[in-house]
Amino acid sequence: MIKVLNLYAGIGGNRKLWKNVRVTAVELNPQIAKIYKDFFPKDKVIVGDAHAYLLEHYNEFDFIWSSPPCPTHSRINFSNGGRWKYKYADMHLYQEIIHLKHWFEGNWVVENVISYYEPLIKPQKSGRHYFWSNFTIPKKDYGVQIRTLMHGTRKKNIREAQIPELTTLHGFDLSKIKIKNKRQIMRNCVLPELGLFVFNCAYKVKQQTFSTKKEVEA
Numbered sequence: 001m002i003k004v005l006n007l008y009a010g011i012g013g014n015r016k017l018w019k020n021v022r023v024t025a026v027e028l029n030p031q032i033a034k035i036y037k038d039f040f041p042k043d044k045v046i047v048g049d050a051h052a053y054l055l056e057h058y059n060e061f062d063f064i065w066s067s068p069p070c071p072t073h074s075r076i077n078f079s080n081g082g083r084w085k086y087k088y089a090d091m092h093l094y095q096e097i098i099h100l101k102h103w104f105e106g107n108w109v110v111e112n113v114i115s116y117y118e119p120l121i122k123p124q125k126s127g128r129h130y131f132w133s134n135f136t137i138p139k140k141d142y143g144v145q146i147r148t149l150m151h152g153t154r155k156k157n158i159r160e161a162q163i164p165e166l167t168t169l170h171g172f173d174l175s176k177i178k179i180k181n182k183r184q185i186m187r188n189c190v191l192p193e194l195g196l197f198v199f200n201c202a203y204k205v206k207q208q209t210f211s212t213k214k215e216v217e218a
């Protein structure tokens with residue numbers, strides 16, 4: 001079984017479709033970590049700081065996925081101005097990329113949003129994500145899936161998706177869970193199919209790259 005470290009795990013969007021893996025997940029928010037544990041009871045879930053955990057434990061794993069928080073890098077927050085104007089772009093992101101690139105011998109991927117500034121290290125781009133990685137991730141158009149989901153709703157764009165659309169899109173039902181910011185927690189999820197696609201790229205599993213239609217930003 002592949003030993004995986006899933007950092008900044010959220011409720012596990014990227015992890016949802018991984019099979020035959022032994023996963024250690026790190027999430028700072030105990031309520032979110034509990035939801036993750038309920039969805040993935042076999043995973044080891046650590047409530048703590050993913051950045052610190054990475055440095056201490058990276059050499060215990062075969063594959064590392066890291067999804068550091070994106071608000072200080074995001075184009076949307078930049079264009080909205082407001083409180084982000086007074087925050088530095090969080091360089092933990094680049095610390096992790098540099099560390100993994102130079103010290104980690106397994107497969108790794110760091111995922112984030114497309115930034116409002118020119119990225120300091122060249123990423124690969126797919127949909128609304130930047131990926132930094134030591135393997136190639138072909139561009140994947142998951143716009144068809146998103147358009148299908150949005151069809152029949154009054155929303156036209158994934159950014160406007162509310163909890164029902166997000167529930168269908170990611171396949172996580174949080175209806176019985178009491179937690180604030182449910183929509184944001186769901187919006188944070190990487191599309192499970194994309195999480196699987198990226199994981200399979202690391203191990204060169206033959207897979208479809210979906211359609212060649214113009215990539216839409218999700």
Ligand SMILES: C[S@@+](CC[C@H](N)C(=O)[O-])C[C@H]1O[C@@H](n2cnc3c(N)ncnc32)[C@H](O)[C@@H]1O
Pocket residue numbers: 007008009010011012013014015026027028029032048049050051067068069070188189190191
């Ligand atoms: C973008 S979300 C991750 C989404 C996840 N990759 C998925 O696909 O569902 C980032 C998560 O990191 C958590 N987080 C923020 N700072 C953290 C830290 N220092 N250590 C661990 N988790 C942290 C947040 O609570 C949030 O759930």
